[in-house]
Amino acid sequence: xxxxxxxxxxxxxxxxxxxxxxxxxxxxxxxxxxxxxxxxxxxxxxxxxxxxxxxxxxxxxxxxxxxxxxxxxxxxxxxxxxxxxxxxxxxxxxxxxxxxxxxxxxxxxxxxxxxxxxxxxxxxxxxxxxxxxxxxxxxxxxxxxxxxxxxxxxxxxxxxxxxxxxxxxxxxxxxxxxxxxxxxxxxxxxxxxxxxxxxxxxxxxxxxxxxxxxxxxxxxxxxxxxxxxxxxxxxxxxxxxxxxxxxxxxxxxxxxxxxxxxxxxxxxxxxxxxxxxxxxxxxxxxxxxxxxxxxxxxxxxxxxxxxxxxxxxxxxxxxxxxxxxxxxxxxxxxxxxxxxxxxxxxxxxxxxxxxxxxxxxxxxxxxxxxxxxxxxxxxxxxxxxxxxxxxxxxxxxxxxxxxxxxxxxxxxxxxxxxxxxxxxxxxxxxxxxxxxxxxxxxxxxxxxxxxxxxxxxxxxxxxxxxxxxxxxxxxxx
Numbered sequence: 329x330x331x332x333x334x335x336x337x338x339x340x341x342x343x344x345x346x347x348x349x350x351x352x353x354x355x356x357x358x359x360x361x362x363x364x365x366x367x368x369x370x371x372x373x374x375x376x377x378x379x380x381x382x383x384x385x386x387x388x389x390x391x392x393x394x395x396x397x398x399x400x401x402x403x404x405x406x407x408x409x410x411x412x413x414x415x416x417x418x419x420x421x422x423x424x425x426x427x428x429x430x431x432x433x434x435x436x437x438x439x440x441x442x443x444x445x446x447x448x449x450x451x452x453x454x455x456x457x458x459x460x461x462x463x464x465x466x467x468x469x470x471x472x473x474x475x476x477x478x479x480x481x482x483x484x485x486x487x488x489x490x491x492x493x494x495x496x497x498x499x500x501x502x503x504x505x506x507x508x509x510x511x512x513x514x515x516x517x518x519x520x521x522x523x524x525x526x527x528x529x530x531x532x533x534x535x536x537x538x539x540x541x542x543x544x545x546x547x548x549x550x551x552x553x554x555x556x557x558x559x560x561x562x563x564x565x566x567x568x569x570x571x572x573x574x575x576x577x578x579x580x581x582x583x584x585x586x587x588x589x590x591x592x593x594x595x596x597x598x599x600x601x602x603x604x605x606x607x608x609x610x611x612x613x614x615x616x617x618x619x620x621x622x623x624x625x626x627x628x629x630x631x632x633x634x635x636x637x638x639x640x641x642x643x644x645x646x647x648x649x650x651x652x653x654x655x656x657x658x659x660x661x662x663x664x665x666x667x668x669x670x671x672x673x674x675x676x677x678x679x680x681x682x683x684x685x686x687x688x689x690x691x692x693x694x695x696x697x698x699x700x701x702x703x704x705x706x707x708x709x710x711x712x713x714x715x716x717x718x719x720x721x722x723x724x725x726x727x728x729x730x731x732x733x734x735x736x737x738x739x740x741x742x743x744x745x746x747x748x749x750x751x752x753x754x755x756x757x758x759x760x761x762x763x764x765x766x767x768x769x770x771x772x773x774x775x776x777x778x779x780x781x782x783x784x785x786x787x788x789x790x791x792x793x794x795x796x797x798x799x800x801x802x803x804x805x
Contacts, residue, residue: 331551338548345541345792352471352533357480359530360464361487363423366515366522367456368491368611369499370434371396373511374450375612376499376629379619380508385443389752393744396612397737398447403454403461404730411462411726412580415719419463420530426459427523431516438512454733456519461729466721469713470533474542475656477713478663482648482706486641489702492611493637500615500627536718540792543785574791575719583723590783591776592715595769596708597728601735602766603671603701609739609759617752622687632691636698643670643699648706655710660778663711664770667704671767674700675760682756701763708770714781718788 374381378392414422429452436449464484472480499511575583587593614636618629647670654662674697681693716724739759746755 335548335551338544338551342541342544342548345537345544348534349473349537349541350533352531354483356471356530357468357484359526360423360467361484361490363456363460363522363526364464364484364487365491365494366518367430367460368488369495369515369518370399370430370453371608371611372492372495373434373499373515374437375615376496377503377508377511378613378616380503381446384508385446387443389744389747390741391443391744393612393741395447395450396608396740398450399453399457400733400737401451401454403457403733406454406458407461407726407729407733408580408723410458411723411729414459414462414466414722414726415575415583416577418532419467419722420526420532422459423456423463423530424523424527426456427519427526429455431519431523434512434516434519438509438516457729457733461732462722462725465709465713465725466535466718467530467533469718469721470535470538473538474714476652477538477710478651478655478706479648481709481713482644482651485644485705485709488607488705489637489640489644493634493640496615496629496633496637497631500629500631504625504627536788536791539718539785539788543789546785547789575717575787578720580723583720584727586717586720587724587727590715590780592711592773592780593724593728595773595776596712596715597731599766599769600708600712600728601731602762602769603704604732605735605739606759606762606766607701608736609743610756612740613743613747613752613755617682617756620752621685622690635691636694639695639698640702643702644705646699647703650703651707651710654707660711660781661774663707664774664777667708668767668770670700670703671770672764674698674703675764678760678763679757682753682760704767704770711773711777711781715777715784717784719791 374395381387381395382389382392410422410426433449433452433455436452437446440446440449468480468484469477495515499515502511502514575586614633615629618624618632622632624632647666650666651663654660654666676697677693677700678697681690681697684690684693712725712728713721743752743755743759746758
């Protein structure tokens with residue numbers, strides 16, 4: 329095949345895939361973001377009323393921390409089965425169904441008359457973590473093109489800030505005005521509403537199209553760069569189609585084997601677990617910290633926490649745009665360096681912010697620290713999607729979710745234990761270095777990231793080629 333023929337074939341392949349990929353509006357991204365925000369709001373609601381719950385049930389700080397961790401039991405037990413279902417069934421319906429036990433559990437907490445009753449209710453909050461975790465990321469990856477991935481995922485991950493910080497503010501106002509039980513009833517009702525909207529309106533996209541298109545565009549670009557005289561060697565299209573693996577129906581052992589061989593996946597899972605550990609710990613205890621060390625009311629602590637959210641959102645949006653810009657300039661590994669440097673800076677600003685008593689100095693430092701801690705979110709989540717075959721993302725993210733859930737659950741409990749033994753300020757100082765460690769661990773992915781991403785996209789393109797080459801079913805008379 330001559331170079332001109334090769335270029336013509338690649339162009340036809342790109343045009344075919346572009347025609348298949350719908351131009352999904354951003355409103356679907358905002359709806360998925362709202363799903364995650366409501367999920368995260370349950371942690372904010374509990375954090376705002378920590379001291380009220382402690383007084384109502386006469387429990388210790390470590391017991392309070394265990395309430396935050398309770399949801400991990402259901403989440404950990406159910407996330408692998410939900411990940412398998414997410415790769416084979418409508419992901420939108422799976423998310424919607426997860427809201428049913430979650431909403432009941434939220435209302436149950438508001439009606440709890442004992443610590444044991446509240447603990448049991450919080451167990452069932454893990455349902456939405458198990459269904460939403462593997463499904464939402466996979467959906468976002470299939471809605472929008474790869475060159476926009478950092479920005480899109482950055483917007484999506486705003487659900488953490490919106491759920492946490494807006495949840496702090498709203499729950500604080502409601503709790504101050506109507507009592508600490510009322511926020512649980514309000515957010516439980518919102519869960520039912522959000523589940524109904526997702527079931528009715530959110531579309532189910534075809535899996536892997538954005539990754540297949542991006543890989544085809546890269547192949548076309550290599551042919552054009554080589555010039556008209558030099559064909560680019562590669563396996564035949566028919567060979568690619570024959571060797572394609574249907575990862576949607578692959579067994580769990582085969583799927584886990586693929587993830588186990590992806591070095592970057594393990595590095596990113598550990599790094600994400602470290603930062604999730606810190607963010608979860610701060611999210612659970614920062615309102616109590618502000619009330620104890622800066623003499624703020626529940627509403628005041630919620631308002632100041634909202635300021636932290638402004639810094640975090642700014643960092644997330646800036647980092648997401650920078651991540652896409654680095655990819656457009658052909659410097660994908662610089663996204664890793666960007667994330668690592670920002671994590672270290674976030675730690676350097678946060679430490680004095682938690683150590684100083686002067687509110688007017690501490691709050692700006694924490695806002696800047698939140699900016700840098702959140703800056704890596706868009707690029708790192710985009711890199712996670714890059715290295716996983718699209719038809720395998722539900723099961724891969726299920727494993728990823730287990731790591732995150734265990735780290736998220738352990739942080740509030742550990743901070744509570746250290747607080748009981750020493751002080752809440754000491755506990756924050758002990759856990760904050762994990763932010764800097766997150767950045768250093770990410771640097772270990774520099775040798776493997778581009779190789780793993782190329783392998784995943786090639787696999788996605790092979791599957792698209794195999795699907796296109798498969799004979800169409802006979803049309804009934």
